[in-house]
């Protein structure tokens with residue numbers, strides 16, 4: 291019998307638990323150790339991974355001799371320091387949650403670390419693996435004839451409550467365009483296939499969290515905005531974000547258009563937020579709309595209900611872990627989402643934050 295692949299989980303709150311549930315669906319895997327400082331989250335994690343050992347520090351977790359790979363799902367502002375500590379003491383294959391970093395001052399050091407890190411580093415970008423978005427990624431080149439315009443519209447619920455309210459402040463998240471929209475900047479680069487050259491944004495915190503106070507401070511995070519990105523080669527992309535719009539049927543609508551036609555993906559939000567009295571949650575869709583001959587075609591891209599149960603991201607965490615496991619076992623030559631992809635997504639997010647603040651376009 292081959293040995294189980296043994297994971298160490300760093301941070302086991304909402305997303306860490308989603309990782310644990312999805313890893314559990316993969317044959318021959320085991321959650322061996324967890325470092326989670328919050329007692330309530332630790333208790334929830336131990337119900338999901340009863341055989342795991344709970345370390346009291348990251349150093350203690352890294353000192354274990356029997357780990358094969360690591361997953362970082364701690365708050366954003368911890369990622370850079372934890373990557374550095376791991377690189378120093380136990381550089382195992384690593385899946386690190388987005389965003390890779392929040393403070394641009396950490397970038398030179400992290401880049402040096404990534405160059406000499408002796409194992410693969412995969413940056414978690416679950417959106418790439420949602421079935422309707424994967425279908426759009428596959429269909430876009432042939433249907434569009436080359437994407438000239440990409441629009442990503444996200445209309446969703448406000449940020450959820452997190453341990454210690456870390457997600458309420460730009461200083462700990464990198465800002466909304468870094469924290470959550472790095473996914474969309476990653477998709478823009480992936481679909482368009484060229485580097486971004488300029489970012490323009492208009493955004494504000496208009497509605498959410500304004501009546502909250504955490505240790506004497508009111509949250510300062512953007513809840514709505516537009517970002518326009520110009521790409522080398524002439525394509526352009528736009529993000530429309532609204533975080534007080536969870537009444538919508540679909541959470542994200544993504545349209546990719548070229549001179550041959552258009553592809554759209556319709557992505558529902560987390561199934562657990564869909565009111566049961568409204569019947570079944572919406573099925574994800576893509577619509578293929580060639581120009582000649584005209585004839586838009588709607589296709590369902592359903593998600594396995596077992597995967598919907600294991601998280602809030604349309605099954606994508608499972609598909610990502612399938613590939614990460616292939617990488618750890620040596621069946622995949624390199625990470626599908628590289629350190630460089632993670633850095634680009636953060637740079638675009640930081641540029642959008644800066645543009646929204648200054649009213650000026652930011653060149654990259």
Ligand SMILES: NC(=O)c1ccc[n+]([C@@H]2O[C@H](COP(=O)([O-])OP(=O)(O)OC[C@H]3O[C@@H](n4cnc5c(N)ncnc54)[C@H](O)[C@@H]3O)[C@@H](O)[C@H]2O)c1
Nearest residue numbers: 300301302303304305306328331363364365366387452453
């Ligand atoms: N890819 C996605 O779709 C997606 C979705 C949600 C969250 N995330 C990312 O996952 C990470 C965790 O977010 P979350 O929603 O689970 O937040 P969370 O607050 O629910 O969980 C974070 C956990 O980390 C723990 N923690 C705090 N300091 C730590 C430290 N120094 N070391 C280890 N653990 C520590 C907290 O106690 C908490 O339980 C964030 O980086 C977030 O951006 C990604």
